[in-house]
Amino acid sequence: MNGIATILEYLNAVPAWYLATSVDGQPHVRPFSFAAEEHGKIWFCTATTKDVWEELLENQRFEATSWWPGHGWLILRGKAGLEDLVGEEVRTAGYEHLESLGEHYDGPHDETLVFFSVEEPQAWICNHDEWVPVEL
Secondary structure (H helix, E strand, O other): OOHHHHHHHHHHOOOOEEEEEEEOOEEEEEEEOOEEEEOOEEEEEEEOOOHHHHHHHHOOEEEEEEEEOOOEEEEEEEEEEOOOOOOHHHHHHHHHHHHHOOOOOOOOOOOOEEEEEEEEEEEEEEOOOOEEEOOO
């Protein structure tokens, strides 16, 4: 399995995982639950109306983590690629996922929906004894 597939498996195996940003020296952590692959990159979906988007505009560095019971946990570090270049399939999947969480948008092309890629990714699969790098 390639590195992107491994990361997506960890992120999508659980109902929610956590993404952290940092602005003005203050970390901010929130649950996320949508991740997809397109163009050889991992993509996340959010909205321009959310604090996380404003924080990523200020500081593109983030870290995400997901604990998959029985498998350990994933640590993913990267820089948010803020140019929204996803195709129709990922855009629709992100829209439908956020709608299923109770958020409301005017379709997959709502101007407040935004997708960001994981640039300069570094990832590890961890357990209590070791950290194993994920080859990307």
